[in-house]
């Protein structure tokens with residue numbers, strides 16, 4: 001097994017990006033269905049993030065969140081209200 005240790009003191013530059021993305025996807029999949037936004041809603045939000053000047057390498061520079069994680073959360077919110085829950 002070729003797995004780097006993961007600690008809370010690691011910088012992103014010290015983490016294998018592929019492994020990190022894989023962990024991020026696993027966290028999203030482990031969310032309860034009631035806590036997760038639909039795929040359609042998540043994609044709608046991400047399209048808005050993709051147009052936003054605050055997006056940099058998957059991170060929202062306005063709040064520091066990983067937009068793929070935040071957008072997958074049913075009650076996730078954009079700090080600038082560019083997207084909210086689309087009921």
Ligand code: SF4
Pocket residue numbers: 048049050052053054055059060061062063067077078079080081082083
């Ligand atoms: S969460 Fe909001 S402010 Fe952050 S990148 Fe997405 S649209 Fe922009």
